[in-house]
Amino acid sequence: MQHLDDGTIHAWLDGALPADEAADVEQHARECADCAALVADARGVIAGVARIVSALDDVPAGVVPKARPVAESRSLWRTLRVTPFRAAIAASLMVFAASLVVIRHAPPHVATTPPRVAPPASVPPAVDIKAPLSEQQKTVNAAKKLNRASITVPPVAVSPAPTSETKSAVPKAAESQSDSGARDAARMLRDVVVTSSVADSISQHAAKPLAEVARREAAKATVSAPAAANAAVVVEVTGERKALSAKLRATAAGPITQPFRMMLTSADKRPFVFPGCYQLVHDTTSLAPLPERFSLESDGDANARRNIVRALTADGRRDSVVTGVTWEVTPTFSAGIVSARDGPVAASAFGRREATPSMRGDMARSVGVIGQLNRIECR
Amino acid sequence: MNDVDRLFREYHQPLVRYLTRRLGDRDWAEEVAQETFLRAVRQESIVSERSWLFAVATNLVRDEARKDIRRRRRLELLREQARAEEAVDPEPLTIERAQEAALARKALEQLTERDREALLMREEGLDYTEIANALELSVSSVGTTLARARRRLVEAFESLQGEGRARAVRGTHAAS
Numbered sequence: 001m002q003h004l005d006d007g008t009i010h011a012w013l014d015g016a017l018p019a020d021e022a023a024d025v026e027q028h029a030r031e032c033a034d035c036a037a038l039v040a041d042a043r044g045v046i047a048g049v050a051r052i053v054s055a056l057d058d059v060p061a062g063v064v065p066k067a068r069p070v071a072e073s074r075s076l077w078r079t080l081r082v083t084p085f086r087a088a089i090a091a092s093l094m095v096f097a098a099s100l101v102v103i104r105h106a107p108p109h110v111a112t113t114p115p116r117v118a119p120p121a122s123v124p125p126a127v128d129i130k131a132p133l134s135e136q137q138k139t140v141n142a143a144k145k146l147n148r149a150s151i152t153v154p155p156v157a158v159s160p161a162p163t164s165e166t167k168s169a170v171p172k173a174a175e176s177q178s179d180s181g182a183r184d185a186a187r188m189l190r191d192v193v194v195t196s197s198v199a200d201s202i203s204q205h206a207a208k209p210l211a212e213v214a215r216r217e218a219a220k221a222t223v224s225a226p227a228a229a230n231a232a233v234v235v236e237v238t239g240e241r242k243a244l245s246a247k248l249r250a251t252a253a254g255p256i257t258q259p260f261r262m263m264l265t266s267a268d269k270r271p272f273v274f275p276g277c278y279q280l281v282h283d284t285t286s287l288a289p290l291p292e293r294f295s296l297e298s299d300g301d302a303n304a305r306r307n308i309v310r311a312l313t314a315d316g317r318r319d320s321v322v323t324g325v326t327w328e329v330t331p332t333f334s335a336g337i338v339s340a341r342d343g344p345v346a347a348s349a350f351g352r353r354e355a356t357p358s359m360r361g362d363m364a365r366s367v368g369v370i371g372q373l374n375r376i377e378c379r
Numbered sequence: 380m381n382d383v384d385r386l387f388r389e390y391h392q393p394l395v396r397y398l399t400r401r402l403g404d405r406d407w408a409e410e411v412a413q414e415t416f417l418r419a420v421r422q423e424s425i426v427s428e429r430s431w432l433f434a435v436a437t438n439l440v441r442d443e444a445r446k447d448i449r450r451r452r453r454l455e456l457l458r459e460q461a462r463a464e465e466a467v468d469p470e471p472l473t474i475e476r477a478q479e480a481a482l483a484r485k486a487l488e489q490l491t492e493r494d495r496e497a498l499l500m501r502e503e504g505l506d507y508t509e510i511a512n513a514l515e516l517s518v519s520s521v522g523t524t525l526a527r528a529r530r531r532l533v534e535a536f537e538s539l540q541g542e543g544r545a546r547a548v549r550g551t552h553a554a555s
Contacts, residue, residue: 005523006523006526006527006530007520007522007523007524007525007526008522009526010522010523010525010526010529011507011521011522011525014501014507014522014525016506016507016518016521016522042526045529045530045533046529048529048533048536049498049502049529049532049533050502052483052486052487052532052533052536053400053483053487053498053499053502055476055479055480055482055483056399056400056403056480056483056484056487057396057399057400058476058477058479058480059399059403059404059405059480
């Protein structure tokens with residue numbers, strides 16, 4: 001047999017060679033001193049690599065704060081992501097569309113009478129005080145008619161007020177033009193809004209962590225929609241929490257300082273419903289940031305709805321809200337995702353259970369600890 | 380327990396560890412791991428789960444590495460972090476461990492991307508077939524790749540250690 005190359009030696013030491021080839025290599029290594037030295041050297045290299053790579057595990061976690069959820073009190077404008085520029089575009093397009101609708105419904109002399117730019121409703125046209133009274137009066141009357149008929153958002157072309165003398169003879173071409181113009185305006189408006197929100201979405205996605213992108217992408221259900229059978233809920237908590245060490249496992253002291261995400265599935269295979277009450281029957285760590293019994297519900301009005309977790313008393317009554325925890329569910333995703341809220345998490349709100357023997361410290365620090373829920377009755 | 384649970388239980392921890400070693404950032408590693416599992420859940424079926432997960436995670440890391448946004452964001456957040464209160468009270472590292480971690484990181488960065496990924500996957504227990512599938516290599520070339528990567532890592536690490544000791548000695552002489 002030829003001398004062993006480095007790749008073969010490493011593959012043999014990694015147990016990746018077929019049995020017959022491995023036997024040949026072993027035999028040769030016993031018989032050839034040079035190859036035996038190479039094998040010994042490779043063993044040292046492999047051991048050294050293991051030590052070097054394990055040093056890479058000494059990396060602090062939680063250095064980079066998670067992007068904070070949106071504060072509860074936001075202005076409607078921020079909620080709608082309306083900037084002045086977009087608002088101006090949207091307003092202009094709406095006015096354009098409205099004017100086209102008006103033109104479409106206007107009497108025939110709209111087509112024949114040149115459009116006039118309406119002054120603001122509260123500002124009548126200047127009256128020539130030197131004109132004869134009758135002329136003045138005519139001007140004032142015309143202004144009054146104009147004000148009654150005009151759209152209150154200048155400057156757009158508006159039709160003079162219709163009179164009984166006008167005839168309905170709007171050319172069909174003008175009507176269809178107006179119709180298509182209105183549709184085009186509406187489409188432009190929609191496109192502007194959609195483009196803006198897509199641009200927003202892109203820029204926001206680029207800025208946000210992957211996790212949030214994935215959550216946003218996966219979340220489709222509304223709060224009130226019942227989840228599919230076997231859907232899961234993942235709870236993520238941010239806020240204040242001490243390092244997940246044995247010390248914290250032993251004592252229930254201190255708020256939570258690290259992000260914590262928990263995936264919850266249905267233990268009894270009943271579908272999740274929201275709002276609904278649940279009992280945590282199993283989790284892989286004693287540090288689940290949830291009381292043993294809790295309800296998943298939402299509060300607030302349509303403009304500021306938020307999903308909350310509320311502790312339940314032993315007899316099933318709804319108790320206080322668990323701060324620092326919220327939830328979402330996505331039926332399209334077999335495990336739902338819950339995003340966190342701001343604020344410290346009160347340690348007293350948490351139930352403490354014995355850690356399972358297989359739990360290790362680093363797993364406790366990781367996201368996505370798994371738990372299982374049973375639906376329960378509550379009041 | 381459904382498939383998601385099983386996938387998560389079996390592979391989440393090793394995947395996060397692989398990504399932490401690869402990225403040097405545990406938070407980032409956890410985010411990439413989560414994204415990886417989300418994609419796994421959307422797959423109808425996965426033939427070789429471990430190599431698929433590691434391949435997807437590796438590709439996600441590569442894609443992110445090409446963009447600068449995350450690096451800028453991290454820098455911005457680190458600046459904010461420096462101004463804001465500490466959110467975490469991490470376990471203090473000894474100086475020696477911190478130095479070793481820094482040297483290990485620098486040594487790893489001296490490997491090519493392919494060698495680095497193969498080495499870290501092997502350290503996470505993937506077999507040659509899984510590594511070959513994840514990195515689109517032939518199985519027969521994995522041994523050579525690993526041998527080269529391991530040797531380069533050890534040499535780079537020892538070289539950096541030597542430089543560090545030489546600097547320390549020079550500093551001692553300068554002080555005296």
